[in-house]
Amino acid sequence: MINSKIFEIASDLQTLWGILIFAFIITSFIILLVAFRKRVNYDSSKQIDIFERNKKYIPSLYIELNDTKENLRYFACGNRWKKRIIRDFNLMFSNYNGIQLKKKLGYLHAFKISSLISYKTLLAVLESYHSFFSDMRNERTELREKFGDYYFVLERLGYDYSKKIAELISFCKMSLSKKMLIVGSAGNGKTNILCNYVKFAMNQGCPCIFINAKDINIDCLEFLNTKLKLPAIIAKYRHLYINIINFLLFCRRKFLFIIIDALNENDAPVFINSISELTDFFNKYSRIKLLYSCRSEFFDFRYKSFFDKCLNPPTVFNVRESDYDDRAKKHLLLAYGKYFNFSGSISKNVESKLFRSLLLMRIFFEVNSGLSQNVIELHDAEIYKKYIDNITSNNRSFDLLSIINHIAEIMVKHLDFNGVEISKLNLSTQDKKSFKDMLDDNILMSYTLHKNKGLITEETVEIVYFVFDELRDFCITRYILSNCKDENDSDYNYFFSVADELYKNKMSPLEGILKYAYIYFKQLKKYYICKKILDSYSNTPIYKWKYNRDWLYRDNEIFYNFGMSIIFSDVENLKDYEKVYIYELTKNNVHDFWNMFFYLLRNDIDGILPSTELVLEVLSFHENYRALEKLIKPFFDDRNEKDEEERHIYILCQRLEKIEEIHGFIPTHLKQFLLLIYAINPEEYLLDNYIGIFINEHDTYEQLINMMKNHEIKIALEEVKNSFSK
Template identity: 30%
Template sequence: MAKMQLIIHRISSIIDRLSAFSDTMQNLLWIVLVAIVIFGVAISLFSINRKANKYTKVVINRLISEGKYIPGLFVELNNTKEILRYYIYSQKWKKRLIKGYNFIYDNSYGNILKKAYKNTNLQFHLKRRASQREILDAIQNAYDLHKDFEKSSVKSDDDYKESMVLFEVISYPYTEALENLLQYSKASDTKYFVLTGSAGNGKTNLLCSISELLINLKEAVVFLNSRDIHGDIWEFICYQLKLPLKRVRKEQYFYLVNFVLLIRKKYLYIIIDAVNENDNDSFDQQIAEFVNEITKYSRIKIIVSCRNEYYKEHFHEYLVNKVNTPSVEFDLREQQYTEAAVDKMIRAYCKYFNYRGNISLGVKRILSEQLLLLRIFFEVNKNSCADADSIRKHEIYAQYIEIAKKNSEVDIEKILDGIADFMLNSETYDEVSLADLEKMGIAQEILEKALDGSVLLSKKLISHEGTIAKNEKEVVYFVFDEMRDYYLARRILLKNISADNVDGDLILKNLQKLNLMKVSCAEGIIHYCYIFFRTDQVVEKSNQKEKMCSAILNLYRIPENRKKKSYWHMRHRKEFQNLGLRIIFTSNVKLMDFEIKYIQDCLRKDPYEDGGIIFDTMLDDTLYGGTYNLDIYLEILFGLKNKEEIFTAFHTICARNVIEDYNIPKDFIKFYLDAETEKQKSQIQKIAELFLICFKVNDETTQRELGKFFNKLPLHAEVQNEMFFRLKMACKLEVDDNE
């Protein structure tokens, strides 16, 4: 019995030991598994730089292959990239900001100002250890002070009243220097940067160049085109970077990423280009939520870009108003392109494409405003020596497609037609899947040859409906949005015209539908259809030109009694807000009576919406030799035939045009002296004389200078009398009424 108990005890002891060993092994296994997970996560955290930059390089290389980014041709046209450098270097460049600010006042003028204007809120000298916020506040306060000097509204010490006049007179150099420092300081003090500009302004080129700079600095950067994003933005990024989120929650993972970046003194930059190009109905809300989430992390910065035309009307609400973190909004259109920068860019393109012709000042101006068009222009004129005195976009695009057809081994027109027809029929304007193209009889090998032959089309892999690694498919899309718009317009027209007939009503129904849908391509399609109706001979013979063009303009006509809008606040004029006016003035063809009536209708109903930019357009074309000029402007103005309406519309010229750096009417003397022909001088003199008849400049000194200069010109009396007479006739005043 005792023996049996001993055996049982031994067996029990062995079982206990085995059980204990098993528990130990199991615990060790769990420890090993946890260690493996932690190790995997750690490796992933430290390799996010490599993963992000690898993905970004792929995207940039794709853009290079598509021709949307040519590094050798990227030229810094203004200080935009410098502002983004401050955004990137932030703390590292703080000394530059302090040194630049102190330099403004470390002189005899600065000493006078410090003694004359004693305000505890102002700092005329910053210490080396000043924080980003202290720097920004100091620059902002100084900038506001000098803007007050311009208004002569600054009170000073009585002993220095005479000296204050100096700062009122020389305020512009101060405000200009402080404005640049203010932009740099705001960029240094933010994690969120919103870049805007018109189509072809070079947003993609700039962001590609910045991404390459970040990669060279060993920073982590994820460059995304919004077109590529389908479904949830977070999931898309995590999937593309192959992050291990099956084991770790997204929020936990990025907090760890943020911690690792903090230790390494690095940042993760997320750049989302062209947010307006994503036609997903919920993308605007998604982008707002994503920015709010991503900016919670101190070491993650984000840049987004958007076209001006969509930003003001739609995306500003989601990119700024619905975002919790402060943003820097930067408009490329507000930046001036110096003549030297434009010439440098044109020379680079001429050399790259072996173009030897002369380009007129007017054409240079148009090409410099739209870098996308610049590229296509040089593609069309490669190895050419033909001079370019004028330019029309639709003609350039048509020539480009003809070149692509000649150079392609396959029937590229059939492919383009198939893609355009599918987009129009399915009402999806971003891309067409390879499967759908094969159903149309376009085999993949044929498509590949078409893709290699031009930069019209490109291909990418997408994953729809927010799924990961599911429903993947390859799609084809137009590389350039404007080329897509042109080709879609072409297909709409070709389906509704014959050799001797144009079904204008059916075309108009298509355009009205697109306008109501408010899709991204609507404006471009409507514009190119308008050009067709304006220039086509069959339309001319069928007497449909005015009917169809007027019907298109009526889509954008200002309603009666609409509340007036003043976008520019008498200062900034960048682009037409009224799309009808934009269509008319970008068509670059001679104005017809119905177009002049439309322009006059806009000036009657709301002159401050676009009156200033109408004048700017006419002035620029006078100075640069474009289609329109100041004589045409005067015809439009006097055609209002109402004294108050004429005076109100004409008064909208009184503003600083930031883009061209005009201070109107102060610069009338400069315009006259710089004019190269007598015709230009005559037109500028007429405007100046009319202004002196109708108004007075706020600055009495400028008023005297204008009067003194133009009163001494040989034809002063003759031109002044002509303006008096035309004004009286237009207003139906008595001939001797000089009121």
């Protein structure tokens, strides 16, 4: 009896001991996860603070311009947001139009997804529905016969549903994805997006490792080990440690996010060659997600091949291929104006330029802080110069311009534009301190610490770098041109030797250097050098990068040809050689021609030069009537089944009304353009509103007829003139 009780007590103690051990292990794991989350999130918060000090991230100015943040929310939340996708899909077909559609198609019980479906099956179902509605637009004849007039409703609904389902498919892929790469042009707010995302993820209780790519000067995995801050005793068991973290995250239904900003800002071979290895390393961990950002101009050319080698490449999300809401754009403009106390008015042309570069918008308001002047035209080189001058005037204790030129000199000499060791600037102790203090309080430059590996003793060096590429390119251009001037290099051979070297190596500053130099040479009336730039670099790969990036979103880009871009970067007093270049380019390029036309038409609204008179000059060069007709025909073309309000001729008429409302009259060159397109297509009914011009403007006829070189168009204009005279 006693032995039995002793045995029971021993058994109970053993069970209790097992429970205590199990509880201790669970508690230890929880403490480990909490400690890990606090440790890495503390470092990530410090990185955000650095971006805030550099003013690359201003929380009060963060605005969701498009659906980028929404895609990132799905990326962050994973399975938890599956019900949102299913709910949004089911709601599409629960209203009047959806019910009528199901009745007409005979699918009363279709177009509904169960909440119990798996994510992968959900993606397959969404893709099948997307194909169904997309194919509907290709079966016009059969559907027209089957549904009669309801077909037109069906076609419109099919387009709307197809577009919405495509968005849900994107969200679904983001939720399933473990790796994501955000691409976009410089100054488009990628760092802002990531900083805001890190805060969002940390508020969700997720650990985040936030890294600036510039800081990685060793193998990516080795660098990440330093960020994990593993104790020496645990470091050699990294795999086991990460497995434990992954398991604990699984239990809590959380993710660890490893976020690396601005891949393009690190050209070091050790970084580029190891980024794909880092991506593959975490592929086996279900609760670890990777998020990168990179400039789109260089992703395809420099980094895409490395990610293609990955077992599972990251999902690429293009910020520029996500529609910007006009209301959000306006809200951002107003937010900047309020933050920098700018009360002046901005022309539509300037507004358009600012929206193409969020960096330029930021600096524009900063240099015009507290002013109330009206801005009709914009010159970004002048803005950058003014910005640097403002920083210089606020830091008179050292020669900032000399330091900037020295940095540019070292970058050009070594063809390394990531940064320069501060020690190589040969600054005095006091100048170095003042310089570093300045770096903490501007968005011109910043600095970081790098460790030189492979030495007997590790050496830590301080690296200074330009925060934004456009400013860097401006400073480098100014250094190169100043060098040519100091060396009496009247043919600017040094400039072209640097440009050729950058072209050969396809390096990032080439675009900016050519653009700023072109404006400089034009101001000096060295037109032969401007022409040499156009002849040598107008088909540079920069043009191809832009075209690959933006051809689906033409509303966000004016010109795809690099030569056109630099010509219109300084729009005052276009020269004959530029007009000839535009003619040669646009005579077979309808897209660039009409982009140029509406760009100049916006100038007519604002009352600035150049105006659409340039279009008439370019058209007057045409001696072949068929080529001229081919160029004008898309102005009336309705072959893409556009809505009436989307036709070019309709848009022109609307803007002519606005011009007449603002200025009280229609300029002569626009009257001449109306006469020209009427002579080519007199059957366009929208031109009937301008019969008064066709009847009374005899001098306008004569000027236009004398301007045109093509004999057939002269005859057509004479016929129009004579018909209205009668």
